Amino acid sequence: MKTNSFLVLSLIAVWLFFLLGSVFCNDYKTFNKLVLPSSVSGPQSAAFDRAGEGPYVTVADGRILKWKGPATGFVDFAYTSPNRTKKLCDGTNDLDLGPICGRPLALSFNYKTSDIYITDAFFGLLVVGFNGGLATQLSGGYKYLYGVDVESFTGNVYMTDASLTYDIRNLAQPGLNPDSTGRLLKYDPRTQRVTVLLSALAGVGGPTVSSDRKYVLVPEYVTKKIQRYWLQGPTKGTNDVFMTVFGSPNNVKRAASDGEFWVAVENPPQGLRVNGSAIVLQTVPLTQFLSVTVDVAQEMNDALYVGSSHTDFVGVYTK
Template identity: 55%
Template sequence: MVASFLYPFVAFLCVFGISVTKGQYANFNKLELPQGVIGPESAAFRGVLIFSEGPFTTVTDGRILKWQGPNIGFVDFAYTSPQRTKQFCDGNTDSEKGPICGRPLALSFHPATGRLYIADAFFGLLVVGPQGGLATQLVGGFKFLTGLDIDLLTGNVYFSDASLVYDIRNITQPGFRPDSTGRFLRYDPYNKQVTTLLSGEFGRGGPAVSKDGTFILVSELLRKRILKYWLVGPKANTAEVLLDLDGNPNKIKRAERKGEFWVAVSVGNQPRASLVVPRGVRINSDGVVLQTVPFATQFFNKSVSLVQERDGKLYVGARTTTFIGVYSN
């Protein structure tokens, strides 16, 4: 009797496009940055379960901050520029100061070593030890690194370079037009070599390596699609289109369920529309959309750059906010 009543109701919801998926992350909380600080573009956690630390996050003034709980908030953990001074840089929102202060945009911990790898828009690929401080540059000479991830099995670092021509300071200038010189690269920490895997790309977000190390998902922000780059098997070293989206995908992160990923998507970001609609999209390794979580209420008309799942919560970052949003069920 109950089943016969529910079937028409579920059909009604499906016909009218109302989601019946459980876990729509209706609860919202903020992790506020220090006064005057903006731009939590990326986030990462260290450790697992009760030994978990973080989130660690990147901010516009060149620092990597660490969350120490609601009573303390965020504190300094690391920085990328050897010329940086707190007096000149702390609280800075001027991108012209980036070559002095640094601008980290992506983070990824190597769980076996506790070392934090960093993609900085001005200082390239860096790494810092478990105690933080000044990061060591591994590879420089890039124009605009935007994302990275670690292969948990090999230790290889996969990272994105948005352009060979423009840097982060150019994207807000009048008349700016992105080009097709973006690249997807690999850094081997053992021989310290960098290999270009894909080139000729229109914008890059952050890549995500599968837990089993067989493939990587790579976002193409301007083409509104996600590529699947194979690392092993008969398709090794080739890429295929996994999913076309209605918005611009930025960073991709592994979800807590094996074989699933979260993508930060902003509809109307590029080219800029009158209203930007941000959301988190959960997909599987076959490119099937499993869930869509709207962020428009808390991130109204803002482009989101990150959706990071941790202990059943979603940590959402954006370049123009003063907080990390935390969604829970």
């Protein structure tokens, strides 16, 4: 009996060792910066095209920039406002110029077509081709459209509307009380219709579709939860709580391995790699972002690219 008990305890100890080791082990030991052009700030996104080029980032002055390597740095790729001028807008972070310059927040590629879908705080949902330039507005009239993810198999676009009450300029106001009017939306490019999938979300962040296309994960910054909205199966059209996060989740992105995700978390800033069972597989402390918000953590080529609305660089953590 004692031998059996000892064997069980030993197996439990080994299981805990590997579980905790995977959770707390940080392989991303090296940190570098991809610095934005002079006076430019706010890279809230970090997306890569199907050839692995990038990152493409959205910045505060209304542009989408593309990283072309250390010798060249970031170059202009696209912009969201037809009224934008480089003289007025380049380098600005004045949100009152947003209706003129634009403020793109998130990017997602349709890897079948190479089109880039963009959410802009002032111009709604837009799309631009692989050659860049002025993006075409697909859907407007939102208070604060925030995150976006394209499901390339169907072409459906999933996006989040942060609030029906506030726009991005209200965030700096003292005493602002976050509301619970956020929504998860679907844009169907075939019908050009927008459908509301979820509402009453508190501090909704950027969504992502699972690699098997069965569900969408939607973080709620205020409640510290990640909602799961089912796209297929017997629970199609319903939602449940995927996981509760220690900290405030901002954006969720698919990881390199199928069925896994990266969650950008505030308080404390960290990147969490989780699987489809909501088990945390890895925690990466984002110590270089302790004094600012962390908006996105995107994995590519064994590196973790971290974007923030309050920095003049994209952080790159490598193994």
